[in-house]
Amino acid sequence: MSNSTTAGQKIAFLGTGKIGEALLSGLLRAGADPADVMVTARRPERATELADRYGVATVTNAEAAKLADTLILAVKPQDMGTLLDELAEHVAADKLIVSAAAGIPTAWFEDRLAPGTPVVRVMPNTPVLVDEGMSVISGGSHATEAHLERTEAIFRSVGKALRVPENQQDAATALSGSGPAYFYFLVEAMIDAGILLGLPRQVAHELIVQSAIGASVMLRDSGEHPVKLREAVTSPAGTTIAAIRELENHGVRAALLGALEAARDRSRELATGGK
Numbered sequence: 001m002s003n004s005t006t007a008g009q010k011i012a013f014l015g016t017g018k019i020g021e022a023l024l025s026g027l028l029r030a031g032a033d034p035a036d037v038m039v040t041a042r043r044p045e046r047a048t049e050l051a052d053r054y055g056v057a058t059v060t061n062a063e064a065a066k067l068a069d070t071l072i073l074a075v076k077p078q079d080m081g082t083l084l085d086e087l088a089e090h091v092a093a094d095k096l097i098v099s100a101a102a103g104i105p106t107a108w109f110e111d112r113l114a115p116g117t118p119v120v121r122v123m124p125n126t127p128v129l130v131d132e133g134m135s136v137i138s139g140g141s142h143a144t145e146a147h148l149e150r151t152e153a154i155f156r157s158v159g160k161a162l163r164v165p166e167n168q169q170d171a172a173t174a175l176s177g178s179g180p181a182y183f184y185f186l187v188e189a190m191i192d193a194g195i196l197l198g199l200p201r202q203v204a205h206e207l208i209v210q211s212a213i214g215a216s217v218m219l220r221d222s223g224e225h226p227v228k229l230r231e232a233v234t235s236p237a238g239t240t241i242a243a244i245r246e247l248e249n250h251g252v253r254a255a256l257l258g259a260l261e262a263a264r265d266r267s268r269e270l271a272t273g274g275k
């Protein structure tokens with residue numbers, strides 16, 4: 001591989017749904033050698049599709065555990081127990097386990113694997129599908145700096161990666177894991193408002209989507225606090241301040257605070273087996 005932190009490392013993806021395939025394709029675009037990458041798939045036709053599309057080897061879960069240096073577990077949280085039962089006897093303690101399943105703490109994996117096995121927990125979000133993901137990374141008790149760097153190199157191939165202590169993962173899930181949905185919800189409401197104001201749906205859609213992209217790029221590239229950027233649009237007695245007053249009157253800021261707290265609390269429930 002081109003990245004020094006992953007050079008010569010063999011990586012296996014266990015679970016190649018949308019997120020798993022996005023990580024796989026991003027890693028290959030970033031310069032990974034397909035000969036160093038393998039995938040598993042429950043359905044033979046899916047395995048054939050991935051092998052044909054990416055030139056990677058398809059293996060069983062047991063083979064992946066034996067052959068790969070890094071195992072990326074990208075199955076659904078409810079399927080993780082079954083997968084670990086199948087893997088545990090084949091995973092040596094020098095393998096790096098990377099979990100992309102929401103809500104499952106690193107200690108859960110450590111209890112089921114050989115003593116000393118390094119585990120890194122990652123919460124990616126769906127923009128990894130367009131190489132603009134935000135992945136939040138936390139190391140378990142046996143993960144070293146080298147393990148964290150290796151994980152970062154993989155997830156930076158599809159966006160940005162940020163380390164946080166594991167006790168902040170539920171908060172990060174609320175902000176970035178679920179975050180895209182809040183923006184889609186807001187855009188949906190603004191498009192409906194455009195229709196209410198008399199614009200055709202496609203016109204309203206294009207106006208709002210491009211405004212969202214432009215605002216996001218300015219936030220990222222300007223380095224300015226969002227308050228300063230908002231104030232730059234807000235003229236005295238103008239249209240923007242009239243709209244901001246209505247948002248404040250309807251408690252939009254307080255609603256967002258409450259919504260993210262609810263998402264954080266639900267993430268905690270899921271981590272403890274809540275349904």
